[in-house]
Amino acid sequence: xxxxxxxxxxxxxxxxxxxxxxxxxxxxxxxxxxxxxxxxxxxxxxxxxxxxxxxxxxxxxxxxxxxxxxxxxxxxxxxxxxxxxxxxxxxxxxxxxxxxxxxxxxxxxxxxxxxxxxxxxxxxxxxxxxxxxxxxxxxxxxxxxxxxxxxx
Amino acid sequence: xxxxxxxxxxxxxxxxxxxxxxxxxxxxxxxxxxxxxxxxxxxxxxxxxxxxxxxxxxxxxxxxxxxxxxxxxxxxxxxxxxxxxxxxxxxxxxxxxxxxxxxxxxxxxxxxxxxxxxxxxxxxxx
Numbered sequence: 001x002x003x004x005x006x007x008x009x010x011x012x013x014x015x016x017x018x019x020x021x022x023x024x025x026x027x028x029x030x031x032x033x034x035x036x037x038x039x040x041x042x043x044x045x046x047x048x049x050x051x052x053x054x055x056x057x058x059x060x061x062x063x064x065x066x067x068x069x070x071x072x073x074x075x076x077x078x079x080x081x082x083x084x085x086x087x088x089x090x091x092x093x094x095x096x097x098x099x100x101x102x103x104x105x106x107x108x109x110x111x112x113x114x115x116x117x118x119x120x121x122x123x124x125x126x127x128x129x130x131x132x133x134x135x136x137x138x139x140x141x142x143x144x145x146x147x148x149x150x151x152x
Numbered sequence: 153x154x155x156x157x158x159x160x161x162x163x164x165x166x167x168x169x170x171x172x173x174x175x176x177x178x179x180x181x182x183x184x185x186x187x188x189x190x191x192x193x194x195x196x197x198x199x200x201x202x203x204x205x206x207x208x209x210x211x212x213x214x215x216x217x218x219x220x221x222x223x224x225x226x227x228x229x230x231x232x233x234x235x236x237x238x239x240x241x242x243x244x245x246x247x248x249x250x251x252x253x254x255x256x257x258x259x260x261x262x263x264x265x266x267x268x269x270x271x272x273x274x275x276x277x278x
Contacts, residue, residue, distance in 0.1 A: 036226060058255070062223070065252065130224065
């Protein structure tokens with residue numbers, strides 16, 4: 001029992017930590033990556049996915065999100081430094097290419113298994129990428145079940 | 153003397169930073185070499201030109217109102233200076249978004265004339 005207690009405490013601490021997607025402060029990221037959508041948490045993709053995304057910003061999901069080189073490099077470094085590692089897995093597709101969408105990762109699928117495709121297409125939601133439609137506090141990095149409301 | 157130097161330096165720094173919406177109209181007209189037309193600007197802003205979107209798809213055809221990003225649904229504050237004092241006050245920001253949004257709507261950069269026309273129209277909105 002004496003040995004078990006620290007192990008249990010560690011487990012509790014780890015699981016409380018496991019779902020922390022709070023955004024590390026970064027002015028360039030906030031300014032450049034929250035104008036078209038809310039801030040997607042750096043922790044949700046592997047470093048390789050962020051690198052791939054940041055190398056092709058002029059064709060970013062059908063829009064031009066290009067940046068000057070200095071900012072591009074600074075934000076890429078920030079994303080890589082705060083990327084998910086063990087938790088997200090490699091975030092690659094079956095062919096081994098880095099996934100660019102959080103919403104295509106296994107982890108996202110697992111967390112949203114109970115939601116069917118038609119729900120994601122509702123006019124009030126439009127896309128699985130529209131996290132704020134259901135997670136009221138997503139922009140602040142809070143995905144806690146308490147603040148989830150699925151709109152009609 | 154020392155103080156007046158500092159004040160003068162501050163003044164220069166401030167005036168280099170702060171642009172006004174009218175400065176952009178002046179700049180684009182000068183680059184275009186001919187006067188702007190608010191009427192042409194309105195047409196350019198609201199009509200699709202081969203692509204999926206017009207400027208109005210995200211900024212609405214009455215840019216004194218708030219818009220919404222056509223793909224992500226994120227709210228966008230009004231683009232017309234009369235309704236939003238933060239608009240057209242920073243050249244780097246203005247140039248960046250003209251580059252991106254023109255690529256997204258007309259698949260190329262906008263000409264100086266097109267930018268002058270859009271500016272003239274946005275400035276005329278009350």
